[in-house]
């Protein structure tokens with residue numbers, strides 16, 4: 001049986017394919033997949049899902065391995081093996097505010113797609129905040145007066161800059177990670193070993 005790998009759709013998918021090709025795997029069936037969500041290559045079966053769902057498929061053993069952002073692992077704390085970092089998906093989590101403004105001297109309102117990371121960050125600082133959960137375009141929240149600041153992913157900084165925001169504090173650096181189902185790793189050791197080895201070796205070389 002081929003190993004099943006759950007791959008985060010979108011940004012990480014594109015970067016993973018480049019990486020997978022660079023370490024010698026045939027990605028043609030993946031490039032040609034169209035809207036298919038399950039695709040076989042010579043070596044593996046791939047399923048495509050949103051990041052948090054990747055962790056769910058791996059946690060339940062439907063996928064043996066997963067490729068997911070470390071931000072998702074930190075936010076949702078799935079019960080999986082967090083195996084090793086991959087050389088793509090680099091970004092940072094940061095607290096950002098409007099340029100030229102300060103956080104107010106009252107209980108702060110912070111908007112984020114990552115309420116658990118936000119809560120933990122302010123808890124470490126000994127501060128209780130009101131968290132407003134958003135699903136995207138988080139940079140809008142301070143501009144429109146919904147929040148005093150945001151906790152969000154920053155890569156190039158373009159989205160912050162073009163919306164008049166600046167990083168006030170960096171919280172964490174992240175990359176993509178390879179995760180594994182706990183029992184697959186034991187039961188399917190022989191099937192998984194070669195692919196894990198080459199992903200890990202490729203990640204070190206890059």
Ligand SMILES: Nc1ncnc2c1ncn2[C@@H]1O[C@H](COP(=O)(O)OP(=O)(O)OP(=O)(O)O)[C@@H](O)[C@H]1O
Pocket residue numbers: 008009010011012050051068069070071072089090091153154155156174175176
């Ligand atoms: N601007 C970015 N630059 C680099 N990596 C990013 C960036 N934004 C997100 N990421 C990383 O890529 C992963 C997938 O992000 P992506 O934007 O494709 O999906 P998402 O925003 O989490 O969900 P959605 O599918 O709703 O857009 C994130 O979990 C994070 O690790």
Ligand SMILES: O=P(O)(O)OC[C@H]1O[C@H](OP(=O)(O)OP(=O)(O)O)[C@H](O)[C@@H]1O
Pocket residue numbers: 135136137138139152153154155156157158159160
């Ligand atoms: O620093 P940058 O390179 O500009 O990237 C950062 C932006 O990318 C992500 O959003 P995404 O594009 O996933 O859209 P979303 O806001 O709808 O989640 C993230 O939430 C930031 O908004």
